[in-house]
Amino acid sequence: MTDFxxxxxxxxxxxxxxxxxxxxxxxxxxxxxTLRLRVSSQxxxxxxRTSEVFDCALTGHLGVRTKMLGDLIARSFTTGTPxxxxxxxxxxxxxxxxxxxxxxxxxxxxxAGLFGKVKKEETQLEIxxxxxxxxxxxxxxxxxxADAARTGTLPAATAMPPVLTNRHTAADIAMFGRMLAAMPAxxxxxxxxxxxxxxxxxxxxxxxxxxxVDDLNRGVEDVGAGHxxxxxxxxxxxxxxxxxxxxxxxRNLQGDRALADTSLRALVEAAATISPTGKQASxxxxxxxxxxLAEKGTQQxxxxxxxxxxxxxxxxxxxxxxxxxxxxxxxxxNDVYGACSDAAVEMNAHTxxxxxxxxxxxxxx
Numbered sequence: 001m002t003d004f005x006x007x008x009x010x011x012x013x014x015x016x017x018x019x020x021x022x023x024x025x026x027x028x029x030x031x032x033x034t035l036r037l038r039v040s041s042q043x044x045x046x047x048x049r050t051s052e053v054f055d056c057a058l059t060g061h062l063g064v065r066t067k068m069l070g071d072l073i074a075r076s077f078t079t080g081t082p083x084x085x086x087x088x089x090x091x092x093x094x095x096x097x098x099x100x101x102x103x104x105x106x107x108x109x110x111x112a113g114l115f116g117k118v119k120k121e122e123t124q125l126e127i128x129x130x131x132x133x134x135x136x137x138x139x140x141x142x143x144x145x146a147d148a149a150r151t152g153t154l155p156a157a158t159a160m161p162p163v164l165t166n167r168h169t170a171a172d173i174a175m176f177g178r179m180l181a182a183m184p185a186x187x188x189x190x191x192x193x194x195x196x197x198x199x200x201x202x203x204x205x206x207x208x209x210x211x212x213v214d215d216l217n218r219g220v221e222d223v224g225a226g227h228x229x230x231x232x233x234x235x236x237x238x239x240x241x242x243x244x245x246x247x248x249x250x251r252n253l254q255g256d257r258a259l260a261d262t263s264l265r266a267l268v269e270a271a272a273t274i275s276p277t278g279k280q281a282s283x284x285x286x287x288x289x290x291x292x293l294a295e296k297g298t299q300q301x302x303x304x305x306x307x308x309x310x311x312x313x314x315x316x317x318x319x320x321x322x323x324x325x326x327x328x329x330x331x332x333x334n335d336v337y338g339a340c341s342d343a344a345v346e347m348n349a350h351t352x353x354x355x356x357x358x359x360x361x362x363x364x365x
Contacts, residue, residue, distance in 0.1 A: 001298040005244040005264065005363055006341065008293040008304055009271060010322050011197070012237045015206075016285030018276040019043040025232045026205055032309040034202040037236040039276055041194040044240070047277060048270035049172040057266035061259060063170040065132040070112030070125025073141070077104035077149060082142045084135075095142075096149045107154045111144065114163055117182055132178045134168035167254055171263040174252035175244075191249035192242060192267065195303060199236035200322045201313040207232055233283065237318055239326075240289075241303045242271060265364035268294070272356070290349045291323050293330070294363050295341035302340060304329050319350050 019027045019039045029038040048054060054062060064087050066072075076083045078101055080094030098104070108125050112118050115137075116127035140163040148154040155161070164186050177190030207230055214226030244267070250260045272289040280286065307329035312321045334340060345362040347354035 002248075003246040003298055004296070004301050004341075005246055006295040006301050007240075007242040007244075007268065007271060007363075008295075008326060009240040009242075009289040010200070010237060010291040010319065010326070011240060011272075011287050011289045012319065013235060013275070013285050013287050014283070015233045015235045016283045017231065017233045017279040018285065019278050026234050028203070028205065029196065029198055031198060031305075032311060034311045035204075036201075036311075037199040037203045037205075037234050037238070039197040039238065041196050043276045043278070044197065044271075045176050045194055047274050048267065049176065051270050051274045053270040053274060054172065054266050057262060057269070058171045060135060061169050061171045061263075063132050063134045063168075063173050064138075065130050067126050067128070067130055069115055069127055069131060069133065070108045070118060073111050073145060074101075074104045074108035074125055076142070076145050077107060080149070083145065084138050084142060087138070096146045099149050099152075107145075107148060110154060110157070111141065111163075114157075114160070116180070129181060131180070132170075132173050134165070134170035134173055136165055136168040136170075137163055140165070169253055169256060169259060171253065171259065171266070174249055174260075175263060175267060188252055189248065191245045191252055193244075195241040195305070197238040197240040198305070198308070200239050200308040200311070200325070201237065201318065202311045203234045203236050205232050205234045231279070231282065233279075237322055239305060239308055239322070240271065241305065242267075243301045243303075261364040265360050268292075268360055268363050272359075288349075289347075290319055291326070292347045292359055293326065293344060294346075294359055295344045296362070297339070297341035297343065299338075299340045299342075302333065304333070323348065323350055 017026050021027050027038045027040060029036050072083050072086050075086055078098045080096045080098045081092050082095050085092035109118055112125055112127055115131045116129045119126050119128060140161065144161055144163060164183065166186055166188065173188050175192040178188040180186050209230050211225035212227040217226060244264065246260065249263065250257055253259050272292055275286045304326055307325040312318060312325065315321055345359055347356055347359045
């Protein structure tokens with residue numbers, strides 16, 4: 001039977017605009033006939049996988065998502081710098097003697113085409129679909145580039161060493177998946193499902209009218225502002241749900257259980273401590289989870305969002321009410337369906353019970 005890890009988090013954000021829609025407004029959703037703030041799963045996952053938490057915990061096991069692979073390949077051919085060093089913006093001694101720009105451009109178009117359809121214009125090297133590339137694929141690509149530069153010949157497509165693979169240890173791809181429309185054989189099914197975070201209460205999106213003053217305007221002729229603008233914001237207590245298929249995560253990581261455990265630990269740490277980066281300079285809205293419930297077991301997973309179908313906010317202790325609603329809903333679900341997990345751990349910063357280290361150890365064991 002499948003081994004699942006479920007996470008339920010409550011995170012409070014002050015006035016912020018963490019995740020904007022096409023009009024620049026905070027994203028929202030209607031739930032229980034009331035307007036709620038929303039942070040999309042895409043925004044959350046990108047904040048986590050590009051965080052220092054992931055970078056430190058999963059060094060050497062993180063991919064990169066880009067359309068600019070062709071440009072990177074061309075730069076590698078002309079400079080002799082490995083693609084990985086270019087991605088990491090590292091100073092690195094040339095690994096081989098570079099080739100002329102015309103040859104580099106032509107070869108880069110051919111190699112980029114192995115990862116996706118290259119734009120039709122001959123001057124372009126950009127692939128049309130964002131490609132999430134694993135460290136193993138970057139290494140294979142570097143070997144092909146270095147060999148072609150040394151021999152002066154790029155192998156024909158039929159003789160090209162394989163560069164795309166599903167046998168990789170990219171933790172971010174293993175967790176969040178990879179979809180290649182043109183090459184479905186190299187798709188990766190996501191082992192981690194992330195719900196959109198929603199507020200447990202009704203919200204009103206507000207407008208902030210602001211001005212900027214010209215420091216050199218002495219107010220002799222013009223006492224007006226140098227700039228005027230408007231931005232929108234809202235504050236809220238968010239419920240966030242994640243479900244991890246641990247067996248699939250291990251399979252995606254080629255059976256490496258230790259790496260799967262490290263990945264889980266990094267995921268929980270990031271989910272509890274990393275905020276989306278939208279408008280952070282304007283609002284400084286960094287936050288940590290005030291409550292986390294982690295569950296493990298082989299039972300069919302379920303979100304506890306129904307706890308907030310009726311919006312909270314009728315008392316002065318919104319966080320306490322939200323924690324109580326989660327705990328009560330979980331218990332009642334267990335009463336009618338049976339236990340949804342074999343074991344569970346809580347970290348409650350509202351009451352000062354549990355510990356973050358205990359939570360991380362529970363999830364990663």
